[in-house]
Amino acid sequence: MAAHDDAKKVRKQVTPKGGFFNFFRGLVAEFKRITWPSKEHLKKATISVIVFCIIYVIIIAIIDFGFNSLAKGILKKLF
Incomplete structure (x- = not known):
């Protein structure tokens, strides 16, 4: 359940319009989801x-x- 809530937070941070800073926000969000x-x-x-x-x-x-x-x-x- 907590992972699902985190995914909702990540989607709210990144807008589909793009942009330089949104790219890096999305990149950081993806790195947090990685299971090493x-x-x-x-x-x-x-x-x-x-x-x-x-x-x-x-x-x-x-x-x-x-x-x-x-x-x-x-x-x-x-x-």
């Missing part, structure tokens, strides 16, 4: 992203090496 992850969840997500990137780089390197070898073999036979 815990340190543990952030650590797990970061590790999983790093592991995925490493796996992706290895797969792309293997494919690149394969195509490079294939191209050299084909060019060696042609010339």
Whole structure:
């Protein structure tokens, strides 16, 4: 119930006409609504992203090496 009341207050602060200061009021209001992850969840997500990137780089390197070898073999036979 309290969150619903806070949302009503936020809507009253920001007018739809816009403006420079209304933009920043809306920005502050949005930042207050964010639920930030815990340190543990952030650590797990970061590790999983790093592991995925490493796996992706290895797969792309293997494919690149394969195509490079294939191209050299084909060019060696042609010339």
